[in-house]
Amino acid sequence: MSSRLLSFVGRTGRRRLMSTAIKLTTVEVNDKTGIATLTMCRPPVNGQNLELLLDIKSSINEIKNNNSRGLIITSASPKVFSAGLDILEMYKPDQQRLRAVWTELQNVWCDLYGISVPTAAAINGHAPAGGCLLATACEYRVMVPNCIIGLNETQLGIIAPKWLVSGYLNILPKRVAERALTQGRLFTTDEALQEGLIDEIANSKEEAVDKCVAFIGTFAKVNPVARALTKQQFRADNLRQFHKEREQDVDDFLSLVNRPEVQKGIGIYLEGLKKKANKQ
Numbered sequence: 001m002s003s004r005l006l007s008f009v010g011r012t013g014r015r016r017l018m019s020t021a022i023k024l025t026t027v028e029v030n031d032k033t034g035i036a037t038l039t040m041c042r043p044p045v046n047g048q049n050l051e052l053l054l055d056i057k058s059s060i061n062e063i064k065n066n067n068s069r070g071l072i073i074t075s076a077s078p079k080v081f082s083a084g085l086d087i088l089e090m091y092k093p094d095q096q097r098l099r100a101v102w103t104e105l106q107n108v109w110c111d112l113y114g115i116s117v118p119t120a121a122a123i124n125g126h127a128p129a130g131g132c133l134l135a136t137a138c139e140y141r142v143m144v145p146n147c148i149i150g151l152n153e154t155q156l157g158i159i160a161p162k163w164l165v166s167g168y169l170n171i172l173p174k175r176v177a178e179r180a181l182t183q184g185r186l187f188t189t190d191e192a193l194q195e196g197l198i199d200e201i202a203n204s205k206e207e208a209v210d211k212c213v214a215f216i217g218t219f220a221k222v223n224p225v226a227r228a229l230t231k232q233q234f235r236a237d238n239l240r241q242f243h244k245e246r247e248q249d250v251d252d253f254l255s256l257v258n259r260p261e262v263q264k265g266i267g268i269y270l271e272g273l274k275k276k277a278n279k280q
């Protein structure tokens, strides 16, 4: 939960500041299907800052504990599923906060990747980098047309750590994953379907959610414990490896981001994003 300062004029005519708690995710459980939909709501692009990551983590935990039959992750933004890590968190960063951001990204990934109920992503917009990470942590992906998805880290002059790549490797043939990662390729919706990075295309968010519901429905007659243990068997090696390396990974991330040439690169990248947004 993030707190935001709201400014308003009180009865005395003085401007007052009020701190309110604002949740950056919502969880809705459908009474009929028992499936929970986790929606990210941090406009404009669901940039993954510390507060959004904390809220995603707490929503996943809520779903873990409320006996939901499945989890669908989607976005409230009309054009973007998630633009990945909020780059502002990495620019001239406060060191403690930067450490917390990366730790929470790790937490979100391992909670979503490891949750026992069936998971699906209704990708209702662009999903580069950390957006792709969330989608590939799920078991099924449905995406709307004319968007992009992929791990573009090498395009930014950085490498994605192994755990961040492991969802990709679960889905894509190794040869395709290696080429896409080394190129920093962002797949269009059609390309993603062709390569198997997504499972289906839907013409709207509603249709994407319906298709995710249908996927989760395929497990209706499967014993949930047998299902969960089978999923765990497939994912245990990646999770074990991740837990071994997670502390070192935070240190590596911090030292990478703090390098002067990387800070310079992030500044230029941010400028480019802003210029592009202003042109539109």
Ligand SMILES: CCCCCCCCCC/C=C/CC(=O)SCCNC(=O)CCNC(=O)[C@H](O)C(C)(C)COP(=O)(O)OP(=O)(O)OC[C@H]1O[C@@H](n2cnc3c(N)ncnc32)[C@H](O)[C@@H]1OP(=O)(O)O
Residues within 6 Å of the ligand: 044, 045, 047, 079, 080, 082, 083, 084, 085, 086, 087, 088, 090, 126, 127, 128, 129, 130, 131, 152, 153, 156, 157, 158, 159, 160, 161, 253, 256, 257, 262, 265, 266, 269, 273, 274, 275, 276, 277, 278, 280
């Ligand atoms: C050089 C960077 C080096 C980082 C080094 C650190 C080492 C990290 C280790 C590896 C881990 C990486 C995980 C990540 O997730 S990194 C994040 C990578 N994400 C991206 O590259 C996506 C960038 N965004 C886009 O491509 C597009 O915004 C979009 C998602 C395709 C959407 O396009 P659309 O046209 O709809 O929207 P705009 O581009 O106009 O953006 C609207 C406003 O949002 C701001 N914005 C966009 N993305 C981000 C972001 N990731 N973080 C912060 N802010 C973002 C954009 O500037 C606009 O803002 P404005 O309106 O205020 O100008």
